Amino acid sequence: MNRYRAASNVKPVWVLAATCLISARAACGSPLLDPQAFLEKYGYLHDDHLIHNAVEMQSAIQKFQRLSRLPMTGELDSATLRQMAEPRCGVSDKGSQQVWAQRVNIIFTARSSAGGPSWRRRKRSAIKADKWYKSHLAYQIVNWPSHLSLGSVRLAVSAAFQVWSNVSGLAFQEAPQGPADIRLAFYEGDHNDGAGNAFDGPGGTLAHAFLPRRGEAHFDKAERWTLNGHKGHNLFMVMAHEIGHTLGLEHSPVRHALMSPYYRKLGRSLVMSWDDILAVQQLYGKPPGDRLVRLPGEVLHAALQEWEFMDVHMSDKSSGLPLYCHSGVFDAITADPNGTVLVFRGSVYWSVSPEGRVSGASPLRQHWADLPLAIEAAAFSPLDAKWYFFKGKHIWRYTGQVLDAGFPRQSTDIGLPRHPDCAFFYAPLGHMVLLKGSRYFVFNLQTFRREPYYPRKLKDWTGVPQGTNGALSRPDGRLYLFRQRHFWRFDPVKVRVTRVGQWVKELNWTGCGVAPQGNDIL
Ligand SMILES: [Zn+2]
Ligand SMILES: [Zn+2]
The missing domain is CATH 3.40.390.10 (Collagenase (Catalytic Domain))
Structure with a gap:
């Protein structure tokens, strides 16, 4: 803030939706925006009283649109609201x-x-x-x-x-x-x-x-x-x-x-x-x-990439546990046909054997040479025995270590979102599913297109939070979704989340090596 502005604005800047059930942040992802509070906070409207007339509002919106290089309509159109919600x-x-x-x-x-x-x-x-x-x-x-x-x-x-x-x-x-x-x-x-x-x-x-x-x-x-x-x-x-x-x-x-x-x-x-x-x-x-x-x-x-790679090796060596176990953060997770779990973070990935033994970090591009420096989502599909990687607006498809012809392809060309939160093959649908914010997309791997009638609201997956960073199905058919240190276990038969917990402590197949403990919420 500018030091000349008295911090007199006592109204909360963000208004949370009243419908949040589990916890505000977990259920709703980004909070809803109050445009008037936004314009006051960022100096487009004076904040000494709480009521502004239509002329004041219109001129404030126009000033905001000018600085944001948007068409100066003076109205809270969708482009303007989207811009206000940007970090x-x-x-x-x-x-x-x-x-x-x-x-x-x-x-x-x-x-x-x-x-x-x-x-x-x-x-x-x-x-x-x-x-x-x-x-x-x-x-x-x-x-x-x-x-x-x-x-x-x-x-x-x-x-x-x-x-x-x-x-x-x-x-x-x-x-x-x-x-x-x-x-x-x-x-x-x-x-x-x-x-x-x-x-x-x-x-x-x-x-x-x-x-x-x-x-x-x-x-x-x-x-x-x-x-x-x-x-x-x-x-x-x-x-x-x-x-x-x-x-x-x-x-x-x-x-x-x-x-x-x-x-x-x-x-x-x-x-x-x-x-x-x-x-x-x-x-x-x-x-x-x-x-x-x-x-x-x-x-x-x-330079930062190189630094992180050194960091990863030093951390793994000094504690015996992979870096992602300490920080609780990774970019993507999936499993190969033999039940080996792969955890991706930055420019490296780790493999965890079905017995819970974890490998040292390997450079991502040593195995999949054409991938970018890091990825946002990854999923192995047992349907066609192929690997799918997502980053920004692109999809890469690999057979083993070989990039399939014609890849990378543009996600938007086939109706999929940019920057997906996570991707996983979902056997009950026979398709791949991508989560992004408050919506999910069903991706037909045979037609290589998004299925019609999607995207739909994430609410269909009762109990699944927004903003997950990875998800995979386990051999017992249950789906596990991860966000930071927590996991959500989704039961495809009951069609809802049946367990929530901390994966580092409770899921030994993530390679963090501690005996599982019960925390069922059934
Ligand atoms: Zn401060
Ligand atoms: Zn600034």
Whole structure:
């Protein structure tokens, strides 16, 4: 949030549907959006009283549409509501369009750039610009997210600071203890920044930060943070964005800017846009020797991937248990025709024999050479004895280790969703099933098309939660679905979930090696 805005918004930002049965988060996935609360929180509507007239609402929606590059209808159409539901930074967009216009204006009027430019002295601002008056800054990681190793978080944080020092006159150094200029911390829910700035669980607001010189960035601890191809949100990208705020940058309306308020994946393109560079240089000048270094996302991606691979081996070796048993997180799970369970995470996978013996991590692409760096869903189909892998908008089909001709194919061409949560072969239907959010899709492997009359609501699978990261059928015909540390066992005869538990402790066939315990909810 911006430090000039009083945290007076005491209304909860998200309104949960009243129909959630098991628990709010488990049953409903993402919470429903309250557009008015959204527009207040992000600075499009004033928040000093709770009633806004139609004209105010329309103009606020138009401002939001302009910054989000949507058609300016002034109405809460479906594209606008979809954009509001996108994961984003919790800092207000108030005034950012104006700051951006002034920034671009400076190029054309050729006024002096670095060193506290006068255009930043807006009415709501103090006389001095919101910047640091020194070029060497110390940062501290106050606490750590779950699911990621300390080493990889430290690497991601230092890389995130480096993208800024590479293009500006700033230099950063970690101060593990003692005083630091910029402090990075992970918090859950309300953390004393005012009720309007409480974190909202997975999705929605991912993080927020303060303009100088408070020097703080906060990250929602409930997010699934990742550093490479995993499902979840890339900590490096969000970290680099929030660091931008701690240096004095506001949101950018430029589509591929790091300072765009919406979450951006770490892709192949450059991490920094021209607008980010312009903004930081107008505050702190150019790097010494005027040497700009702009790393493509691809390079960072490969470095993080490599790091994780080392991490996986070190973790497996030191504890004797695979990494996914400690963190409780994997990307996909399936079983081969011999009953060997395969667990996928990032660029590696593990095999668990029917007796529960687990192999060391193997590189994914050593076995399936044409797959991407990581996958989102995997399923072996006993019907055609083939392997199916899903990532983004693509499907790969393998016979053993050989990619079938014509693959990868586009999921949308055959009526399947992009980025499925999980995929599994379901014998009672004789087809493959893909879950995605609140819906499921039935995929006919013989016609290679989605079955007609689908997708349908996930509610058909009584008790199955949204957002599962993997699922597979066991030899007894029961289906097991996984989300983080929990599993749901679905009985195809009773057509409902009959057991919920913690898979690391209770399912020894996952390779985490502890005797099973009963927890039946029948
Ligand atoms: Zn932001
Ligand atoms: Zn905070």
